[in-house]
Each structure stands twice: as C-alpha cells, then as structure tokens.
C-alpha cells in the first residue's frame with residue numbers, strides 16, 4: 001500500500017538548550033569517563049549495554065579488516081570451492097595454493113564473520129552469508145570494485161576538505177566528471193557492474209510499480225536494459241524506450257537483440273544533461289540515477305521529465321535512500337562517502353526527493369513499499 005512521505009529531519013535547531021540536549025551533554029560526559037566505563041562493564045544492570053557498545057565500537061574500528069577477509073574469499077573464489085560441500089582445511093589450502101596455517105587463518109576469520117561454518121570434524125562449509133554470495137554474483141563484483149573506493153578513501157579527511165579533480169571512482173564513472181563525450185571502452189566496466197546488480201533490484205521495484213494502466217515506459221539512464229527487459233516480460237502490452245549515453249544505449253540495443261526483445265524496445269543514445277528527452281512515454285523511470293547527480297543536474301532533469309509526460313503521466317524514482325529505517329548506515333555512511341569519492345551526487349531522503357518532485361510540478365507523490373528497501377525504495381509521482 002502506498003504511504004505518505006513525511007519529513008523526519010528537524011528543520012530548525014532549537015534556540016535554547018532543551019532538556020534533551022542537556023541530558024545528552026550529561027550522558028556523553030559520563031560515558032566518556034574511563035572510570036564510568038570500568039564501572040558500567042562490571043555492574044550487572046549496565047554490563048550488557050557496555051559490552052554491546054564496546055563490540056559496536058570495535059566493529060567500527062575493524063570494518064576494513066572484515067571487508068578484506070571477504071575480499072580474500074572472493075578473490076580466491078572460496079565460496080564456489082565450497083559450493084559442492086564442506087572440505088578439510090588442508091584440502092582447501094592445496095586448492096587455494098596457500099600455506100596451511102594461512103589458509104586456516106582465513107577460514108577461521110570467515111567462520112567468525114558468518115561466511116563459513118566449521119563442522120565438528122574440522123571441515124569448513126558455507127554458512128548463510130557465504131551461500132548468499134553464490135546466489136548473488138553481483139555482490140562479489142562489488143567487493144572487487146571496492147578496491148577503488150578504498151583507494152579513494154585512504155585519506156578521508158583530505159577528501160572531505162578538497163574536491164580532487166580526479167579520483168579512481170570519478171574515472172570509473174566518467175559521467176560523474178561531466179565529460180562531453182564518454183568513450184565506449186570507459187562504459188563497459190560500470191555498465192556490466194550495474195547490469196549484474198540490477199537483476200536483484202528490478203524484481204523488487206516492478207513488484208511495487210503499477211504499470212498495467214500505462215502504454216509506454218521510458219527508462220532514463222536505463223543502463224544495459226536489465227530493468228526494461230524484466231518490465232517487458234511482466235507487461236507484454238507495454239512499449240518500451242531506453243535513454244542512456246550513446247555507448248551504453250548501444251550496449252543495451254545489443255542485449256535486447258540477443259534476448260529477442262529488439263522489436264519491443266527503442267534505445268535512444270543521448271545525454272539528459274544536454275539533449276531534449278524523447279516524447280511519447282506515459283511512464284518514466286529513473287532507477288539508481290538520481291543519487292548519482294547533484295541537485296543542479298537533477299532539478300532540471302525532473303522538470304524535463306515533467307514536461308515530457310502527458311497529463312496523468314507517471315514518474316518512478318527507485319534507489320537506495322538516506323534515512324531508510326534499519327539501513328541508516330547504508331544511505332548516509334556508505335552512499336554518502338561513495339558518492340563523495342565519485343565526485344557527484346548524494347543520497348537523498350524520501351522527503352528530500354518528494355520536495356524536489358513538488359518543485360518540479362509533480363503531484364500525487366507517494367512511496368510504494370518494496371521488498372528490500374535497503375537496496376531500493378520507490379517513489380512515484382504524477383503530472384497533474
């Protein structure tokens with residue numbers, strides 16, 4: 001059921017220090033004291049909280065190490081090795097070409113992180129998280145991709161202070177640099193990465209997106225067309241259009257041809273920054289596009305979509321959003337820093353997107369719950 005979007009962030013700071021701020025100041029002063037920490041770790045009523053906080057802080061400090069354990073598993077293709085069933089550490093060591101004690105270090109680390117499980121006989125097999133990696137190869141692709149992100153984040157303070165001309169991620173996503181022309185060889189890597197991860201998202205978004213009363217859907221920034229290909233299968237009556245940068249649109253055209261969908265989809269090569277949007281669609285989707293760009297790009301894009309739609313036309317924005325309950329670190333910490341390293345865009349809350357849509361002239365703005373909101377939430381809006 002669609003739900004109303006409400007502003008959750010405070011708009012103005014209180015003038016005087018209210019009770020809440022005074023309580024916070026008192027509490028933080030107390031928690032910061034070493035003597036209190038020692039006492040709280042021993043006192044039966046606070047021991048549980050103290051341990052949870054210690055663990056949470058340790059996990060924050062150790063996050064990079066955990067990520068590198070996962071990276072080693074992915075690089076060594078450990079999960080696939082164990083897909084057929086558990087193996088003894090010495091067998092795994094031989095297969096991975098690692099010294100035995102090092103292999104055991106990796107296996108124990110992966111088991112501690114719930115990627116693997118250690119059986120009573122000493123063999124290691126897949127645990128839930130490792131098994132999930134097998135079913136979602138795009139996660140492994142993201143893990144490999146993160147080497148670039150981590151290189152850019154090596155000095156986060158420098159990144160916060162200056163906006164470097166070029167980062168690893170801005171070169172990887174050439175449109176982040178707003179170059180006039182994007183070469184075919186520079187889109188292949190990111191388009192492949194997006195196509196792989198889109199498979200997980202398209203189903204969730206299409207489950208929640210009402211398209212049965214629409215006749216033509218245009219996916220703007222549609223990548224290689226994975227989202228539209230799924231839409232084509234679910235809604236045989238829909239005619240489909242894709243707009244993306246010319247080399248990406250070319251890749252999409254080839255993909256549609258080989259999937260036998262060439263006759264259903266028209267691919268337009270162009271830039272939504274510089275070119276007029278193709279007319280004729282009564283529904284437009286922006287899937288994982290808006291968060292990639294600054295307001296100075298998105299405000300005119302939303303107005304252009306509004307102008308391109310007929311009265312009653314539908315716009316759908318689907319992407320991970322800031323402030324998603326239960327997934328706060330994904331929006332504000334992960335995407336916040338990822339997009340900062342990329343040099344373009346920011347994660348926005350549903351309320352911020354809703355306000356932008358209102359400014360662009362849209363009405364009937366609502367959020368439609370998706371199956372996995374941490375991967376993508378969905379907002380729809382209509383042209384009056």
Ligand SMILES: C[S@@+](CC[C@H](N)C(=O)[O-])C[C@H]1O[C@@H](n2cnc3c(N)ncnc32)[C@H](O)[C@@H]1O
Nearest residue numbers: 175194198221222223244245271272273287288
């Ligand atoms: C993060 S990807 C998302 C792709 C696809 N919608 C998905 O979710 O898999 C952003 C897409 O926007 C496209 N894009 C970026 N800037 C663009 C522009 N100025 N005009 C058209 N497409 C653009 C990129 O080429 C890329 O395919």
